[in-house]
Amino acid sequence: MRGVIMYAPGDVRVEDRADPEIIEPTDAVIRITATCICGSDLWPYRGVEPVEGPTPMGHEYIGIVEEIGPDVADIAVGDFVVGSFFASDNTCEICRAGYQSRCVHNVPMGSIGTQAERARVPLADGTLVTVPGTPGPEQYPGLLAASDVLGTGWFAAVAAEAGPGKTVVVVGDGAVGLLAVLAAKQLGADRIIAMSRHADRQALARKFGATDIVEERGKAGVARIKELTGGLGAHSVVEAVGTQESMMQAIRATRAGGHVGYVGVAHDVELDGMGLFFSSVHLHGGPAPVRRFLPGLIDLIVRGEIDPGEVFDLTLPLEQAAQGYRAMDERRATKVLLTV
Numbered sequence: 001m002r003g004v005i006m007y008a009p010g011d012v013r014v015e016d017r018a019d020p021e022i023i024e025p026t027d028a029v030i031r032i033t034a035t036c037i038c039g040s041d042l043w044p045y046r047g048v049e050p051v052e053g054p055t056p057m058g059h060e061y062i063g064i065v066e067e068i069g070p071d072v073a074d075i076a077v078g079d080f081v082v083g084s085f086f087a088s089d090n091t092c093e094i095c096r097a098g099y100q101s102r103c104v105h106n107v108p109m110g111s112i113g114t115q116a117e118r119a120r121v122p123l124a125d126g127t128l129v130t131v132p133g134t135p136g137p138e139q140y141p142g143l144l145a146a147s148d149v150l151g152t153g154w155f156a157a158v159a160a161e162a163g164p165g166k167t168v169v170v171v172g173d174g175a176v177g178l179l180a181v182l183a184a185k186q187l188g189a190d191r192i193i194a195m196s197r198h199a200d201r202q203a204l205a206r207k208f209g210a211t212d213i214v215e216e217r218g219k220a221g222v223a224r225i226k227e228l229t230g231g232l233g234a235h236s237v238v239e240a241v242g243t244q245e246s247m248m249q250a251i252r253a254t255r256a257g258g259h260v261g262y263v264g265v266a267h268d269v270e271l272d273g274m275g276l277f278f279s280s281v282h283l284h285g286g287p288a289p290v291r292r293f294l295p296g297l298i299d300l301i302v303r304g305e306i307d308p309g310e311v312f313d314l315t316l317p318l319e320q321a322a323q324g325y326r327a328m329d330e331r332r333a334t335k336v337l338l339t340v
């Protein structure tokens with residue numbers, strides 16, 4: 001089969017890879033119908049994370065089950081499925097508490113590489129959710145978004161306790177930040193302030209439910225949020241970048257007693273204990289337990305209540321993945337869908 005391999009920062013190729021096979025009795029093999037490039041794939045692409053030799057890429061996927069192991073009971077061959085970027089058993093104590101991304105048996109799908117024609121999915125019964133009916137290609141972008149960016153944005157909004165009566169600030173205007181805006185809207189937030197300085201992303205944020213846009217960043221951005229919230233700061237702040245500046249911007253934009261939901265993969269972020277102590281904010285985040293939200297999100301998408309697929313602004317065939325990485329790296333695209 002064909003699949004994406006990263007050789008070194010900036011060096012992405014599509015090559016022949018071995019076809020996946022059932023290894024564990026709880027595995028499934030799926031034929032991928034669409035996959036995509038994640039903002040987090042840019043960390044190694046830009047050399048911020050090391051690339052240890054040729055590495056299969058990708059952790060977002062939708063597809064059709066082709067084969068199942070003998071212990072798979074709930075997923076059947078022919079099912080159209082969505083899974084998240086961590087395989088999870090969905091039965092351990094951590095999973096049952098809703099934190100499937102930290103499942104005691106978790107397997108990161110990034111270690112398997114779903115930017116490919118097929119993939120092995122471990123713990124298939126716990127990981128995969130079957131989509132009712134037979135989704136058409138027009139539904140692929142929305143369902144694929146559920147696999148990571150929508151689920152992650154949704155978790156961030158839930159972790160930040162977005163809801164009725166709340167002012168929500170979203171730091172970060174990538175796909176996750178934009179979909180956190182959509183989630184905050186669905187969760188009933190009164191006011192949603194998107195922090196963005198890109199006109200096209202501002203427009204999509206407004207379409208998803210943002211009521212205000214703040215272009216300032218850092219201290220100036222925090223000052224602007226304070227101005228908009230009677231000097232108090234927001235009730236709920238989503239951090240969807242993962243840098244020192246974005247994390248501090250999120251914490252400082254939150255009022256005492258408020259909640260920060262952080263989902264940007266943290267790179268060199270250090271928190272000052274005394275500053276944190278006197279901020280009196282709740283911090284809750286990490287790798288999103290997307291599996292917790294998948295059934296509900298799939299339902300919203302299938303019923304046409306939300307259209308998260310709008311975050312994809314470039315579609316390329318898998319063979320042209322390198323162009324997709326370049327477009328996202330150069331910020332010419334927010335999120336790239338790869339057709340298979």
Ligand SMILES: [Zn+2]
Nearest residue numbers: 090092095103
């Ligand atoms: Zn588990």
